[in-house]
Amino acid sequence: MIMIKDYPFTPVSDEIARPILWIRVINRDANRSVITPAIIDTGADECGFPASIANGLGYKLKSVPLKTIVTANGKTVAYPHPAKVDILAMDSTGQPTYDVVHTIDEIPIDFIEGLEGFLLGTRNFLSDFILTIDYPQQIFSIRKPKKKN
Numbered sequence: 001m002i003m004i005k006d007y008p009f010t011p012v013s014d015e016i017a018r019p020i021l022w023i024r025v026i027n028r029d030a031n032r033s034v035i036t037p038a039i040i041d042t043g044a045d046e047c048g049f050p051a052s053i054a055n056g057l058g059y060k061l062k063s064v065p066l067k068t069i070v071t072a073n074g075k076t077v078a079y080p081h082p083a084k085v086d087i088l089a090m091d092s093t094g095q096p097t098y099d100v101v102h103t104i105d106e107i108p109i110d111f112i113e114g115l116e117g118f119l120l121g122t123r124n125f126l127s128d129f130i131l132t133i134d135y136p137q138q139i140f141s142i143r144k145p146k147k148k149n
Contacts, residue, residue: 003101009138010037010094019133019140022096024086030058035096036118044121051111061111078110
């Protein structure tokens with residue numbers, strides 16, 4: 001079953017386009033959410049979101065043990081918190097339709113100091129999907145693998 005088929009890359013500048021999904025991140029305990037585009041990042045181990053939005057989602061950022069992580073910019077600090085993530089459908093212009101394509105009930109999100117964008121990483125997001133990227137056509141598809149019996 002294909003969940004997302006042939007989605008176009010989203011331009012992030014005049015020269016660069018990336019595979020981006022629209023997601024809704026939900027803190028169930030605080031009943032708060034944010035809708036945002038998130039880059040599918042095969043180079044990121046975990047999902048990483050800006051620490052600056054944690055408070056708006058109702059998280060007490062530093063209430064959990066910090067962890068030191070290594071990013072493309074070097075070492076930094078992250079605070080993991082659980083979140084529900086809805087993957088939203090996109091219309092032909094690349095904007096979210098607010099129709100939920102798939103829900104991940106709870107995954108750990110690393111809220112990272114100094115991070116500006118939202119990254120969907122391999123270990124706690126992409127590892128559950130089959131991702132196909134067609135760079136020449138600048139489209140991508142994601143689907144859940146068939147369950148083994």
